[in-house]
Amino acid sequence: MSENFSLAENYKVRDIELAAAGRMKIDWSESRMPVMAALRKEHAEKQSLKGFRITGCLHVTKETAVLIETLKAAGAEISWSGCNPLSTSDEVAAALAQAGISIYAWHGMNTEDFYWCIDKTLEIKPTMTLDDGADLIFSVHNRHPGLIEGILGGTEETTTGVHRLRAMAKDGALKYPVIAVNDAETKWDFDNVFGTGQSSLDGIMRATSVLLAGKNFVVAGYGHCGYGCALRADGMGANVIATEIKATAALKATLNGHRVMQMDEAAAVGDIFITATGMKDVIVGRHFEVMRDGAIVCNTGHYDCEIKIDDLEALAESKRTIRPNCEEYLMKDGRRIYILAQGRLVNLAAAEGHPSEVMDMSFANQFLSMVALAEKGREMEVDVHDITDEQDQTIATIKLETLDAGLDFLTPDQIAYMDDYSAGT
Numbered sequence: 530m531s532e533n534f535s536l537a538e539n540y541k542v543r544d545i546e547l548a549a550a551g552r553m554k555i556d557w558s559e560s561r562m563p564v565m566a567a568l569r570k571e572h573a574e575k576q577s578l579k580g581f582r583i584t585g586c587l588h589v590t591k592e593t594a595v596l597i598e599t600l601k602a603a604g605a606e607i608s609w610s611g612c613n614p615l616s617t618s619d620e621v622a623a624a625l626a627q628a629g630i631s632i633y634a635w636h637g638m639n640t641e642d643f644y645w646c647i648d649k650t651l652e653i654k655p656t657m658t659l660d661d662g663a664d665l666i667f668s669v670h671n672r673h674p675g676l677i678e679g680i681l682g683g684t685e686e687t688t689t690g691v692h693r694l695r696a697m698a699k700d701g702a703l704k705y706p707v708i709a710v711n712d713a714e715t716k717w718d719f720d721n722v723f724g725t726g727q728s729s730l731d732g733i734m735r736a737t738s739v740l741l742a743g744k745n746f747v748v749a750g751y752g753h754c755g756y757g758c759a760l761r762a763d764g765m766g767a768n769v770i771a772t773e774i775k776a777t778a779a780l781k782a783t784l785n786g787h788r789v790m791q792m793d794e795a796a797a798v799g800d801i802f803i804t805a806t807g808m809k810d811v812i813v814g815r816h817f818e819v820m821r822d823g824a825i826v827c828n829t830g831h832y833d834c835e836i837k838i839d840d841l842e843a844l845a846e847s848k849r850t851i852r853p854n855c856e857e858y859l860m861k862d863g864r865r866i867y868i869l870a871q872g873r874l875v876n877l878a879a880a881e882g883h884p885s886e887v888m889d890m891s892f893a894n895q896f897l898s899m900v901a902l903a904e905k906g907r908e909m910e911v912d913v914h915d916i917t918d919e920q921d922q923t924i925a926t927i928k929l930e931t932l933d934a935g936l937d938f939l940t941p942d943q944i945a946y947m948d949d950y951s952a953g954t
């Protein structure tokens with residue numbers, strides 16, 4: 530930690546002088562997050578989170594700042610760190626620090642810093658934890674088990690985190706209830722699809738400025754995020770190729786007009802590769818060996834283990850940073866392969882993460898889950914819980930109102946018809 534930082538009793542950020550720029554970013558997001566605005570108004574009046582302490586570990590973006598300030602307006606005490614070494618906006622972190630939030634986050638930290646920040650945020654002895662990727666919950670369970678007794682519950686934002694927490698619950702290793710925010714319909718079907726689709730392509734374009742039209746665009750994993758990336762790449766004229774391990778997902782890709790093939794085959798024909806699987810070692814040495822000159826490789830899955838960059842390091846003759854967030858590897862046969870954002874989430878490291886409009890719904894789920902934990906965390910079974918359909922419908926309804934979309938409703942007669950098994954043809 531040799532570089533300069535702004536340090537105080539309750540924060541460590543890159544430079545507090547960036548606060549004014551950060552505040553403008555937050556204002557911009559706030560104006561595009563009407564569901565959060567409605568929740569802030571209601572719960573600031575109710576003070577629903579007064580007396581509760583929330584430790585969060587989630588990308589420090591302008592949208593996250595809106596979540597943090599909404600939790601604070603509802604009465605909670607907050608401490609926060611970023612959940613990825615490359616996703617923190619230093620401007621936003623400075624603005625939050627200046628607004629009195631306990632925050633430990635800066636762009637470009639190393640692994641040691643990462644856990645130091647988490648440990649600092651746990652000093653408030655949280656009553657709730659809020660995660661993206663489950664590193665905070667793991668830290669509580671493995672390194673600070675003494676805090677568990679005081680914790681009512683936690684939330685988890687992303688697919689990879691939910692997978693791991695469900696595995697923990699199955700093994701009896703999870704010690705407090707967790708709400709799977711990721712699995713809400715108003716999160717998984719919007720944030721992961723439309724958010725990841727748009728922002729990942731944004732990251733690729735900012736890092737490379739290449740033309741997408743006509744390129745072979747390989748999407749590894751045709752789940753929510755992969756589908757979103759394919760949808761947007763297709764819309765920009767790229768030829769999408771999907772790789773999958775799940776037959777139904779591969780079939781969907783085929784019927785959406787994409788070629789589906791194994792990565793061993795796709796590696797030789799792709800121009801741009803994006804991994805979105807949540808699985809490790811999806812692109813490895815043998816794939817780099819056959820890639821075309823100029824191939825661009827990036828990841829939008831949660832962890833940086835999907836692309837085995839160590840293999841590329843071993844195969845390459847040299848490397849240089851040719852553009853921000855873009856490393857050029859020169860292979861021994863003269864081919865050049867480009868890795869974006871060091872294999873970390875390309876949308877957050879090379880662009881700004883998801884647009885505010887989509888985070889509005891994801892963070893409404895986070896916020897309402899925190900209120901639910903405050904109200905009934907103590908009675909909840911220690912397990913990973915789904916968000917209720919009622920919460921999903923409430924969030925979608927508020928969002929629709931802001932989009933000038935009219936919603937039909939069933940008449941009493943139609944409601945009766947739904948369960949009527951006496952009528953046929």
Ligand SMILES: NC(=O)c1ccc[n+]([C@@H]2O[C@H](COP(=O)([O-])OP(=O)(O)OC[C@H]3O[C@@H](n4cnc5c(N)ncnc54)[C@H](O)[C@@H]3O)[C@@H](O)[C@H]2O)c1
Binds near residue numbers: 725755811832876
């Ligand atoms: N970039 C972001 O901002 C962002 C946003 C949301 C989620 N995520 C992360 O993206 C990842 C994917 O999330 P999701 O919601 O799309 O999950 P998902 O479960 O909907 O989709 C993942 C897909 O990958 C497939 N897959 C798994 N291993 C594979 C392999 N080796 N080769 C090819 N396909 C494989 C699965 O069959 C599945 O269809 C997770 O790590 C998640 O945490 C990132």
